Amino acid sequence: MVDLVSARHPTIKRLRRLSRRRSARSDEDGPTLVADALDAPVPVEEVVAERGCPEDLLDRAAGAGATVRRVADGVLARVTATVTPQPVAAIARFADVPADVAARAAGPLALVLVGLGDPGNAGTLLRSAEAAGAGAALFCDGSVDPFGPKCVRASAGSVFRLTVARSTDAADALRALSAAGLASLATVVHPGGPAYDEVDLARPVALALGSEAHGLPDGVAARVSGVVTIPMVGRTESLNVAMAGTVLCFESLRQRRRLGRANRLDAAPPQAAGCTEP
């Protein structure tokens, strides 16, 4: 039996505080996302449910060691940041993973996000990257918090399943990825480099993507092992960063599928560690 707690219970206050700040922890909402977190190696500490929440989800949460509490209907809509009210919210603890740990988890594909400010774009990129076989994403140089509510939601749970490093220096990230055997590629505006489908994206590769407004800083562009461009027609000047990253992730998967190594574990083994810096 689970207690019904009031809107002034410390857990509810904590949830409200976490919904406002977006620091070391993050609240997340919705039955699907809570289930995703329970499936992933993410320690879910507390789960707060209203009446519409599936009972089996609460049983699973309790079985996984989370404290489960109930509140009256409408309390969560007031304390969480979701636009569409959800009948359940959870508080989970995310691990801060260093760049070298993320780099070794990349498998065939990683994202390096540099100064990416929009959480919706970041989450969308995580979702595309996971669907294309990526194992890791590194958030660098003032990028949005990957564990913030908007990014978690836009990722549709991918943020739980990828190995994510945050608050990383881009130079450190590229060094770690190079040491783990990944080539790093910067996307540049058309025309500015070889077309993405003429570049080998089937090898283990890290895709560096910059901010919506400013692209990649010069310091990063100088440290990658290569550049790619996405040829365009029409009068569009650029693609949304999430769309550009999605095109590149799926071209990487397409090239791997053609070689019969689509999955993370099928990917070519990383080269020996100790590569020189790009």
Place this chain on the structure above:
Amino acid sequence: MVDLVSARHPTIKRLRRLSRRRSARSDEDGPTLVADALDAPVPVEEVVAERGCPEDLLDRAAGAGATVRRVADGVLARVTATVTPQPVAAIARFADVPADVAARAAGPLALVLVGLGDPGNAGTLLRSAEAAGAGAALFCDGSVDPFGPKCVRASAGSVFRLTVARSTDAADALRALSAAGLASLATVVHPGGPAYDEVDLARPVALALGSEAHGLPDGVAARVSGVVTIPMVGRTESLNVAMAGTVLCFESLRQRRRLGRANRLDAAPPQAAGCTEP
């Protein structure tokens, strides 16, 4: 010389009303979007500027026949729907284009959006489609208004440069596209059809995309000439509709580039009109 009008001027009231409703007309904001509208064959009726607006833009608007008015700083932030206040807003009249006109403007690529409810996704799709050489988009069966403020902004001006039909019946849209010589392809969830890179997307093709929540209705899926799927790995169950559409648009462009016919005008000529329905 341009008059300074008060916040109670009829134009400002009209702008506020258009920002709330999203019907036959739409207000749009930002110097870049206003310039895009002036570049495109979109009749801009009125332009309202604050101090930060570039003077040459106002000269161009006046030269194009628009009535230009000035308001005190801060008025536009109160009447328009933008999150980031912009120093200029415009009222433009959009033409309602029938499905057959849009179909004949498609060139190598068109979008058929069926019940697509999110204006950000719709705008992003228009931006990707234009960058990949599409000439037209048909908004069907309860899809969002392509000329609503959020869609226009997410399209980064592409909505002005594509031929856009709205409030179209999906069956009529597919009939018109078939008559114009385009094959129509529905996207289905993996695994459910041939992989998108094994399907001929270099021929003139219309990509049918469904709603975020429900996908394509059965009636539409039964009327297309074929299906495609985007193979995925990882535990992601689906892609965001804007990402899926972007992957398909750019695969279409990639295949056309390989054949040396990337551009709209380079595309294979449509087949003779009068094709049977798919």
